[in-house]
Amino acid sequence: MSFARAFSPALREVRILFSQTGDASQGVRQFVLSTYPTLKQHNPDLPILIREAQGTPARAFARFERGVERNVVLDGLSSKDVATKISELLG
Numbered sequence: 001m002s003f004a005r006a007f008s009p010a011l012r013e014v015r016i017l018f019s020q021t022g023d024a025s026q027g028v029r030q031f032v033l034s035t036y037p038t039l040k041q042h043n044p045d046l047p048i049l050i051r052e053a054q055g056t057p058a059r060a061f062a063r064f065e066r067g068v069e070r071n072v073v074l075d076g077l078s079s080k081d082v083a084t085k086i087s088e089l090l091g
Contacts, residue, residue: 003038003083007046007090010065014039014090015049018058018074025058030079031086058082062089 016032018025032050039048058074072085 003035003042003087006042011046011062011090012065013047013049013063015051015061015063017051017053017056017060019054019056020052022055024075027076027078027082028058028074031082034079035083060086060089
């Protein structure tokens, strides 16, 4: 999925959590470094929260209108697999 597009107006917030140093979060760190600028450029008003904490399992959360929240586990995935999982979450 190309992240060079605006997301649905129903999407209210995206949160990405991962460990700064953990091996299981390596793919998420690469994804954030390569994709965050594009996401923010095409969705300037959407809160995209990046949370790093030692020992935190890599996960992504999407909050939609009416308080609906979904999440995916990203531990141990490559950057490409992280992009696939997040696109499924946001799609």
